[in-house]
Amino acid sequence: MNTVLRAEAEKIIHTAIQAVQPDEAVRRTLKDYQFNTGRKILVAIGKAAWQMAKAAVDTLGQVDCGIVITKYKHVKGEIPDVECCEAGHPIPDENSFASTKKALEMVKGLQPEDTVIFLVSGGGSALFELPLIPGDELQKITLELLHSGANIVELNKIRKRLSSVKAGRFAQACAPAKVLSIVLSDVIGDPLDSIASGPAYPDNSTCEQAKAIVEKYRIHLSPEAAALLDKETPKELHNVETYINGSVKELCAAVAKAAETLGYKPYILTDELCCEASAAGSFLASILKTHARSGQSLAFIAGGETMVRVNGYGSGGRSQELALAAAEGIAGMEGVAIFSFDSDGTDGPTDAAGGYVDGESFAAFEEAGIPYYNMLRENDSYHALESVGGLIMTGPTGTNVNDVAVALLKK
Secondary structure (H helix, E strand, O other), X not given: OOHHHHHHHHHHHHHHHHHOOOHHHHHHHHHOOOOOOOOEEEEEEOOXXXXXXXXXXXXXXXXXXXXXXXXXXXXXXXXXXXXXXXXXXXXXXXXXXXXXHHHHHHOOOOOOOXXXXXXXXXXXXXXXXXXXXXXXXXXXXXXXXXXXXOOHHHHHHHHHHOEOOOOOHHHHHHOOOEEEEEEOOOOOOOOOOOHHHOOOOOOOOOHHHHHHHHHHHOOOOOHHHHHHOOOOOOOOOOOEEEEEOOOHHHHHHHHHHHHHHOOOEEEEEEEEEOOEHHHHHHHHHHHHHHHOOOOOOEEEEEEEOOEOOOOOOOOOOHHHHHHHHXXXXXXXXXXXXXXXXXXXXXXXXXXXXXXXXXXXXXXHHHHOOOOHHHHHHOOOHHHXXXXXXXXXXXXXXXXOOOEEEEEEEOO
């Protein structure tokens, strides 16, 4: 492993994640906000829920009551007057359902002068859920969609129709109280109806689109679930005010700034990356080949959300698979590295944030006896990268603004 490049990659990751923490954005929205005279109820959902809720309570001084629903191991301590719950992601579990019931009870019977401070971040689709079908069926449908290679927007178009809180239905449950929604975006283009499946935003999708996705990926639905696809979702809400604070655009800009500080000339290729993870890895490798003789230190940055079509039984996530797939393309090259990471610190159902490879990694796989191509076929990027020290470990970061991949070329 090129220890210099690895150290620089770690510095870029750490600096960029700190730059997109949601604390200041939440404070900025709440500091001078003119609340109604009634109660303040806080509901925070998603992987960044605890961090956002802590910033909100610190800014306001107190709330009348509140709940945080976040991923396991993401609660960092107590928050006054706020119950902190952990639940399943990316597959909702019984704790997701039970915590969501608590949130609904909390907003029941509110008055027009009351305000629900609704803090939304990525991961909320799984964490904030009370299904209209049996929970085990929803889990099965979600897993099938995830393994099919469906992107997050397609996935959410189905989940919205099977839920009692998504697609604006949570905001309806809060009425006549006002909902102040502060959103940390983890979806390309910041579509408010798709982030966490839009619990407080009108749904722009149609029944026909949802049915087309089921047909496209050959998803198995019970007659009850299929019937829900024909029921229209809320198209108008009149009690919601929404602010977007943070997105992958900011993450890409933060990576570019961090790389520039280290002497690289940064190029943001896209902040709307949307393709198979392995294809993205190969593409970034090809870019490094093109510029290998440029005589410059360059950093190529691609933010967004790739997909993995699961064919094997290994462990990993989209950022790890991107890095692993890139290793072959840069094998033997000097002064190059490719790494990818999830800004929330957890890539797929693993404890790694992402993966790192450089020009020495492919040979390291061979030396360690790792069957590289078989590991790719089995979607076992975690164990392949682990064997050569290529896992990126950050722990829960407190933010969630999608993923970014970086290709470094050092002069």
